[in-house]
Amino acid sequence: MNKEFEKLRELIVQKEIDQLDDIILRVKNIENSQKRDILVKSLSKIIVEILVENINNDENKIYSVVHPFVIKGLKEELNGTNDEISKILGPLISSSIKEQVHKEKDSIVDALYPIMGNMVSKYVTNAFKNMMVEINYKLQDTLSTEIIQRKIKSKIYKISEAELLIKESNFAKVNSIFLIHKESGMLILDAHREDNKKIDEPEMVASMLSAIKSFVNDWISNQDKMSEVSEIEYGNSSILIESAGSVYLAVVIDGKSDFNLQEEISFTLSKVILNHAIEISEYDGDPETIKSNDIIKILSTLFYNKSKNKNKNKLENKFPIFSTILLIFFILTPLSWSGFNSYKEYLIKKAEDSIISLIQKNNIKIYDFKIQTDNKIIEIEGIVLNQNEKDKLNILMLNTNVVNSVDCVNYSFLNQYIKLQLNKILFDYNNKYGSNISYIINNDNKIILKGSIIDINAKNELANYLNKIFKDYKLEFNIKLLPKFKDRIYFEVSSFEISEKYNIILDNIYKLLKIHNSYKIRITGYTDIQGDTLFNKNLSFKRANSVKTELIKRGINKKSIIISFVAAPPNDILDTLTQKNISRCVAFNWEINSSE
Amino acid sequence: MNKKQKKIILIGSFSVGKTSLIRRFVENSFSDKYISTIGMKISKKEIQIKDEILMLLIWDIEGAVNKVKRVNKTYMRGASGVIIVSDISSIGIKEDLILHLEDFYSVNKQDIPAIIAFNKIDKNKDFSIDISDIFDKYPSLLASFKTSAKDSLNVENMFTLLSKEMLKS
């Protein structure tokens, strides 16, 4: 029944009901809007008063209410294409960046100045000048939201090649060494060639170097995954960086690095790591946990390195030169050009070490063992004395990516082989150092070296080298060290007359020649840079000759004296213009090679 | 060389006052001007803790501009202590703190002590915030300080507390 009634109602009055609903809704709306209008009207009269009142009472609160909107608005503006804000903020920000560069400049120069030497401040100032020009240019040209967000991280600029050429120098001399904890940038220890050249704040230097290193590595790694900073150049000095797992070495040198020095540095670092790996990797800033004396002893060998820079055309191999805004005003050379890569090297070393220990464990004796790595292939070379050992080796290297090129030979072949190698090494060596070292191999296969040499370092170098190459043999060194002739005889302008004051020197030379009477002496005459070449040639000959005469007078056999003469100052005169008085001289050297 | 060294880093979004806090601590000075740090800047200060002299190497790292563009984390590595700075007058303080803590502990050991600095407290002395959940989440978080580089409030205290803690480990 009910249902029927409902239906009926719908049919008769639905229209009226809907209309009624509509009317009710409208009335409600009218009511609301009227209320709102009234409210707005009455509030707007006092809203300013409320604000004023509130600001007076609690400025901070109002500020904190309004602040988020301001920031939000600002952010939206910055991210949008609208450059209104850029225009307003531009001048402000560009001046703040400028100011920072100015301010930082001094503190950077101050902190690094001691290791930079005199030349450097000039270069630094120049570099900064260039940078300022660049920055100004950049800011004027492309002031964008990116810059506002301080995205200026790096910039490429070039120093003229001429400037770089000035900095070319022949010898790389190691001045300071820093051993630095890689992660934290904390200094573990520092060593210096001379104590008075110590650096004031080595801890700061270490930190800054680490920061520069991270900064640049981060930047370079975006371009080239395999390279890392290896060298920072400034003025006519460089800082070479050699990294290992937990530490790195920063070696400050005069002049430019060359491959030999780099190799030596990497060798020295591996020696340090080999002996002190644990203490240095766990370094937490406490110097007492480090055996500094031991480590410094190892590192100090680098001070005696005097490798000559053979690579005069290095400039051409150079990567683009970068500079970055913060402290990076140096010139940085990524490593790839030198074929050096620390991390790769590290992996290779690890692989090689494990092969060596495998061979040792199995008691295989390989003569003249060499291991070479090229990309992913490791090749071992050498000689074993019986087929058994060779087979054993083949089995060991099965299923590895090691190429086994070890040969099996008989004993007399081995002997022959050693002789060949020794001949070659000693020939090169005698040529290089003017020595006369020869060898014999005695009945128990011991290699005995004899002869003489002047330079103690050269002697050590030979010993180290041979010990490395012939580590499977017994070696005996019977090498005599000849004293160096330190003194020279100097002459007046255009003169070849020997002053009386040189008698003591001549007497000493006489005594030395008497003691080492199986050796000859070479006397070389020199002149200053003034004067005609032909005249100078004659003059230098006469100078050498008058010294020869003096020695003969004292009783030296003239066959033991060889003379030579050059119409120029000796090589070791640094400034031929101001050092003329010491350019005019005669110098003495042993002539070992041609002695019987 | 016989002094102990420790590396402290200051991180936090840009313009929160990292450089100002360091300048207050190291040079005892302050400037109203905002000179944004580019890359990083390192300062040194020696302090005495009991009878030991400690050399602090303080790394001031440029502030991240937003959530996406974070700063180079390699600067953060190997720190013995960290101060995370936030500006009390900015928005999203907690979110910002967590981002920085995450950045830091993603490259450092979990037991490195950290301190939070609510900086520019001179602007609103009534500022307060509940960060107990952050303390729960990061057990190495030592303390939080309300600081003012401008009025020299709590700056020294904060560095000293961190240094003492670093010496313990």
Ligand SMILES: Nc1nc2c(ncn2[C@@H]2O[C@H](COP(=O)(O)OP(=O)(O)OP(=O)(O)O)[C@@H](O)[C@H]2O)c(=O)[nH]1
């Ligand atoms: N009122 C007040 N202002 C401060 C305080 N600390 C810093 N400021 C100001 O805040 C602004 C930014 O300070 P900075 O120290 O340069 O900030 P930052 O964190 O180093 O910034 P970035 O280097 O860009 O990451 C400057 O204008 C300072 O004067 C403070 O304690 N109180």
Ligand SMILES: [Mg+2]
């Ligand atoms: Mg700053």
